[in-house]
Amino acid sequence: MTQDLTFITKTKQLIDNLKSVCANFGLGNDGNEFKIITQVFLYKFLNDKFRYEVKKQNPELAAADNFTEALNALDEEEYQILLALLDPNVPRLHGYQLISHLFNKQSEPDFAKTFDDTLRQISIENADVFSVKAFSGAKDSLFDELSQFISDSSQRDAFCRALINKLFEFSFEEMFEEKYDFFATIFEYLIKDYNSDSGGKYAEYYTPHAVARIMAAILVPEPVKGVRCYDPSAGSGTLLMSLAHQIGEQNCSIYSEDISQKSSTMLRLNLVLNGLTHSIPNIIKTNTIAQPYYLTQKFDFIVSNPPFKLDFSDFRDDLEKDSFKDRFFAGIPNVPKAKKESMAIYLLFIQHIMHSLSESGRAAIVVPTGFITAQSGIEKSIREKLIKQGWLRGVVSMPSNIFASTGTNVSVLFLDKMADSEHIVLMDASKLGQTVKEGKNQRTVLTREEESRIIEAFNHQEAVDDLSVVVRKAQIAEKNYSFSAGQYFEVKIDYVDITVEEFQAKLNGFEERLVRMFAEGKALDSEILVNLKNLKFKA
Template sequence: MALTAKKEALIWKTLNDTRGKIEPAEYKNYIFGVMFYKFLSEKAQTWLDSVLGDETWSYVWGQDPNKAARFMQRNLGYVIQPGDMFSDWKKAINEDKFNIMMISDSLVHFNQGVSQEAKDDFAGIFADMDLTSSRLGANAQTRTATMMDWITLVDKIEFDDKSDVLGDLYEYLIGMFAANSGAKAGEFYTPHQVSDIMARILAAGREDMEQYSIYDPARGSGSLLLTTGSYMKNAGIRGSIKYYGQDIITTTYNLARMNLMMHGVYFNDINLRNADTLNNDWPDGLVDGVDNPRMFDAVMANPPYSLKWNNKDREDDPRFKFGVAPASKADYAFLLHCLYHLKSDGRMAIVLPHGVLFRGAAEERIRKELLENHNIVAVIGLPEKIFTNTGIPTIIMVLEKNRQTDDVLFIDASKGFEKQKNSNKLRQEDIDKIVETYLSHKDVDKYAHVASMEEIKSNDYNLNIPRYVDTFEPEPEIDIAQVKNELSDIDQQLTQSLQDFQALESQLVKTDPQDEQINNSLQNQEVK
C-alpha cells in the first residue's frame, strides 16, 4: 500500500526536526545516502536469503571472500560484506556499540566491491556523505550521535515490498528538498505534474514497444526519465528500457543514480554521465571527424533557462546545423542537441522560457529553420509559478525529426491550475486536458489552435501563443434599463434616509451654552 500524503508529511516533518543546523541542500545528501544504503542492503539480503538456503552470508564469505564477492557482483553489481549491512548498523546501535567509523568502513568496502560493469552506476555514489564535516558535530562522538539519529529514523520508515513506496517516498523528498532549498538548489527537480504531461505525450501510441530508449541531456534528479519509462508496457522488465542522461552537477548525478535504482531500474539499464552536455556531446556524436550520434526513441529535457554558454567555434558542430544559439541564451542549443540525438521516427519534449517563441536574431533564424523543416509539432503554454526555481511561465515544445505535415498546435494552458501558498499546481484535470488536446490535434475555443504554415509565416515565424490562441473573454453586456432602475432605487433610498435623519434631528433638545454655564455654577455653590 502506498504512503499517504499525511504519512509523507509526517516523515518530512520528522526529518526536518532532526537536521539541526544543516541546511536542506546539504542535509539531503546524508538522508538520501542512508536511505539508498538501506535499499541496497535490503536488496542484497533478500537476494542472499533466496540463494543461500540454510547457510549464512558470514559463513559463505569466510570460506572464500573473493568467490563470494564475485558471486554477489555478477547478480547485483556490488558487494556488501558481512557486518556492513544496514541491519548491522542498527544492531550495533541497539547494543550501544555503534560509531561513525562503521559507516566509513562500510562505504569504503562498498566502493571497492563494485563490479567493473557497474562502475558508472555505483562508483562514488556516496561521495556527498562527508562524515568528517563539522556540521554533523564538533567531534567524532557528536557526529556519531547525529548519524545514529538518522539511521534510527530511516529504519522506522516501513516499506511495502510489493509497491514502489520507497521510490515514491524518495521522489517526494526530492521535491520537498527542492522547494525548501532556495531557487538555485531547486534546479535539479521537475515537478511530477510537468513530467507526467511530457511522458504521456512522448509515450503516446508507443507504449507497446518491446525495446525503448530514452535520453535526458539535462537530467537533474531523473524524474523525466522515470516518468516516461513508467508509461511503457515493459517498464520494470530488465533490458526493455534503456535510460540515458547527463548532468554537469556531481551531487545531482549521484541523486539521479540513486533515484533510478530505488525505482527498480536495473543497474545495467542505466547509462548516466557527469559532464557538460553542450561542451561534451554524449552519447557518441562527432568522433574523430565522423558524425555518428547515438539516437533515441524519446528525448526529454528541462534545461536551465537562458543559460550563458561558450558558443565560439560551433559552426562545424553537426548538432547546430540550424544555427548557433547566442552566448547569453543556450535555450536553442539544448533544443538542437536533443533533436540531433532523436531517432528519425522519435519524439522529443523540452521545457523552455517563452522567449524562444519570439526573440529575434540568431534565435529567429533557428526557429525559422525548425518550422520550415516541419520539426515543431506543438507549443504548450504552462502557468506561472509551477517550478521551484523560477516564477516565470514556461512552455513545453514538442518536436519530431521527420514529420510530413507542417502545421503547429498551440495550447494555452496558462490559466488551468490550483493556487497554493507560494506557488501554483497543475491539477489532474489540467494535465488530462493538455494531453487530450495534444492527442486530438484540433482547435478548442479559447484554449487551442492548429496553425497552418501560411498563418505562421504571416506572423513572421513568431510563435508567441496569444497570436494564435485568443483567450479574451468579453465583458458581459450592460443592461441600461436595469442600471437606470437600480439608480432610481438608490435615489429613493437616499431620499428616505435623508427624511428619516431630519425627523430624528427635529426631536433633539438644543442647550444654550450660557444656560449650561449658569447651571454648572449653581451646582458648585451647593457643593460648598
C-alpha cells in the same frame, strides 16, 4: 491505499529522523547535511533491496530466525552461487555489511571507523553498477566517510550509532512486495529543504509533476519497447522518471548529462528508487554544451527543462569553432554587456537536442514562452528550421507560475521527426489551473482532469474552443513562424436575432442618450467660459 500511506508515513519519518540526527550533532542546515541524508538513505535502500532479493532466491535464508547470521554462515562457494542467482542490478553485500550487523556491533570501540569502512567497501564492490561517471570516465564514490563531517572526533562514534539506530527501525522490504509507485512523493519530500533560494540553487530539481506527466503522455501515446531516453540537463531526473513510467522501466534505457554533482547524486538515487538501476552507468557528470559525452549518439526520446539563463561566457568563444558549428546551426547567443547571467543558454540546448534525435526521434522541451513568438534572431531561426524540416508536432503554452520558483511563463515544445506537418497542434493552456500558495510563492496547479484534457486534445489533434488549434506548416510560415496558439484562434462575434421593433427601440434609446450627453456637454462648456472670465490676476 492504506498500505501505501503507511509506507509513505514511515519513509517520511525516517527522513525526518535522519535530519534530526544531523541537527543534534550540529549539522542541521549544514552544507554536508545533503550528502549525509541522501547517502544514508541510499545505504538503507541498498541494504533492504539486497535482503529482499536474497530471500526470494533462498527460502532457507528467508525462514532463518536471524537472516544476518545465516548469511554469514554461508561458505564462499555458497555465497558466490547465491550472488550468481541475483539480477545484475541488485547490489552485492556481505552479511557483515548489513545494517543489522552494524546495529549489533555499535557498542564496540571505533564504531565510526567500522561504519565508514563498511560503506567504503560497499562502494568499491558495487562501483560498476552504482557509480556515476564524469566526462573523463572517472567514477565517483557511492559514499563519503560520513563520520568525518563531525569536526569533534569524540562525537563520531555516537553520530554513526545514531544513524544506524534510525536505519534499523523499519524495513523497506515489504514495499518491494507491493508496486511501490509513490517514489515521486518521497523524493520530493527528501529534498524539499534543499530546494529554496536561501539554501542553494536547487530549483533545477523541480519540474512540476503535472508538466512531466503531460510531456511523457504526449511523447509516448502508444506502447514502445527497447528505446533510448535522454535528458541533457537532467537535474534529479523528474522528467526522465515520468518518461520511464510511461514507457515501462523494463522497456527503456536512461541516459543523462548534467554539470552538477549534486544533481547526478540525486538522479542516481531516483533511478535506484524507480527500478532503473541498469541505467546508472549512463549518468554522466559533464558540461553538456562544452563537453558533450553523448555527442555522437542518437536517442529515441529526449526530455529537457534546460536552464533559461546562465553565464557561459567562459567557454562561449570555444563554441564558435568548426567542431561545434553543425550542432549550433542557428548561432550562439552573444554575451550581454550588463548581466552575463542572463545569457539564453537554453537556445544551445534546443539545438543540441535537435542534433541528438534519432531518425524517428521525439522530444519535449520546456522553453520560455517568449521563444515561440520572437520575431528575429536565433529563436526564429530554430523555429524556421523546425517547420521547414517538418519536425514540429506542436506546442503547449502553460499557465503562469506553473513553476513555483520562477515567474517566467513557459511553453513545452514537442518535436517529432515523423510529425504530421498538416496537423500541428498549438495549445494555449494559460487559463487552466488553480492558484495555490507555496511558502512565499504562488504557484498554479493543474488538476488531473485538466492534464487529461490537454493530453487528449493534443494526441487526438483536436481543435477546442479557447484551448487549441490545428494548423498546417504553411500557415505557420505565413505568420512569421509564430508558434503561439493565440495568433491562430478565429475571432468569433456573438450576436442575437432581434425584431425590427426591438432594433428601432434600441436605436431610439441611443439617440436619446446622445442628445442628453450633448446638452450636458454644452452646459459644461458655458460654465467653463464663465469661470474663465471671472479669473483675475493678483500681484
